[in-house]
Amino acid sequence: MKLLHTSDWHLGLESWVGSKSVDRLEETKMALLDLVQVAEQEKVDLILVTGDVLHSRVSPKIDALSLLSDVLGRFSSIAHTFLVLGNHDWQGLKAWKNLPIKNLTVVDHPEQIDLKDFRLFFLPYTDPQRLLGATEDPMSVVGDYLNNFLVKVRNQIDEKKINILSGHLLIEGLIESDKEIALGVQIKKSVIPTGLNYVALGHIHNNSIVQQSPITCYAGSPIALDFGEEQDTKGAFIVEFENNKTYLHRVDTAHKKLKTFKMRDYSEASLEFLTKQLRDFDGYARVIFEGPASNEIRKYLMENFECVVKVEFRTDGKTVDAPSMTRQKIDVIDLYRAYVRGRFGKLEEPMVNLVERLFKEVDEDQTTQS
Numbered sequence: 001m002k003l004l005h006t007s008d009w010h011l012g013l014e015s016w017v018g019s020k021s022v023d024r025l026e027e028t029k030m031a032l033l034d035l036v037q038v039a040e041q042e043k044v045d046l047i048l049v050t051g052d053v054l055h056s057r058v059s060p061k062i063d064a065l066s067l068l069s070d071v072l073g074r075f076s077s078i079a080h081t082f083l084v085l086g087n088h089d090w091q092g093l094k095a096w097k098n099l100p101i102k103n104l105t106v107v108d109h110p111e112q113i114d115l116k117d118f119r120l121f122f123l124p125y126t127d128p129q130r131l132l133g134a135t136e137d138p139m140s141v142v143g144d145y146l147n148n149f150l151v152k153v154r155n156q157i158d159e160k161k162i163n164i165l166s167g168h169l170l171i172e173g174l175i176e177s178d179k180e181i182a183l184g185v186q187i188k189k190s191v192i193p194t195g196l197n198y199v200a201l202g203h204i205h206n207n208s209i210v211q212q213s214p215i216t217c218y219a220g221s222p223i224a225l226d227f228g229e230e231q232d233t234k235g236a237f238i239v240e241f242e243n244n245k246t247y248l249h250r251v252d253t254a255h256k257k258l259k260t261f262k263m264r265d266y267s268e269a270s271l272e273f274l275t276k277q278l279r280d281f282d283g284y285a286r287v288i289f290e291g292p293a294s295n296e297i298r299k300y301l302m303e304n305f306e307c308v309v310k311v312e313f314r315t316d317g318k319t320v321d322a323p324s325m326t327r328q329k330i331d332v333i334d335l336y337r338a339y340v341r342g343r344f345g346k347l348e349e350p351m352v353n354l355v356e357r358l359f360k361e362v363d364e365d366q367t368t369q370s
């Protein structure tokens with residue numbers, strides 16, 4: 001038996017808005033059509049798509065939805081296809097459950113499904129805010145909820161079958177602290193039942209193997225979505241099961257390279273060197289200079305090199321001219337506090353927390369992170 005595991009397509013993503021907007025749909029389409037071909041050639045028995053197929057949770061573009069339905073249609077004509085919803089996924093996808101499409105199952109809540117030789121356990125993204133309402137510590141409630149589900153999985157493992165857990169979640173310790181902005185609940189590697197034959201995960205964009213027992217993998221996104229992913233491997237996994245053994249094959253997907261060019265200054269010599277490199281580069285480039293911001297330099301690079309999508313200036317390692325999302329958000333919350341104090345005299349923390357949460361939600365929709 002064989003399966004294809006793919007994830008985090010983020011269809012509808014428009015990158016580098018406000019600097020040089022690039023619609024990434026065509027690039028992702030090519031990568032996904034490659035995967036359709038692989039699924040066909042390998043004659044897979046099952047296809048697992050582990051979430052974040054759309055980029056915008058609130059208002060996905062028609063083009064993105066139409067490519068999504070096209071690709072899912074192609075996949076489900078090859079083998080039974082499961083779509084496990086992620087944190088970016090548009091809630092409207094839940095309505096697709098009602099369409100009687102042969103070989104396509106949309107999974108929006110934890111469940112167990114038996115299919116052919118497979119016993120499948122599904123764990124879509126659990127939103128601490130949406131599912132549980134306001135509690136004192138939603139994170140720990142969801143943590144318990146996930147751990148309880150995994151205990152159930154352990155008890156339901158059937159040794160005569162191929163047991164697979166398929167989810168959209170974050171394993172603890174995989175993201176460096178500076179990248180961690182409201183990424184939600186994490187689980188420990190150790191709570192994943194060892195009796196499983198494969199664990200198919202979505203959320204992290206790097207095609208990676210998390211652990212060997214049980215074999216746990218993030219399929220990652222088919223293309224490099226942002227500069228934080230320059231070093232990532234992009235692709236999917238073909239997973240083969242034979243005589244109680246699991247074999248993993250990595251499938252690479254063709255995609256544009258993303259590269260950051262770090263320059264110490266913008267002297268003539270530096271610019272000449274940079275120009276040569278940019279001329280030969282056929283991906284998306286970000287240029288970072290050490291030094292004060294210069295609009296002239298930015299304009300020159302952005303207008304003369306199609307590949308340049310972002311120009312930044314830093315002094316002492318800090319970006320000078322582009323305030324980060326986090327800083328903006330904190331400012332707004334501070335302003336809100338000041339406003340409430342001035343207007344009503346006292347501050348109700350739960351209300352501030354709610355406002356902060358709403359901002360996070362808006363943020364989450366805009367960020368390319370996982």
Ligand SMILES: [Mn+2]
Nearest residue numbers: 052086203370
């Ligand atoms: Mn995600």
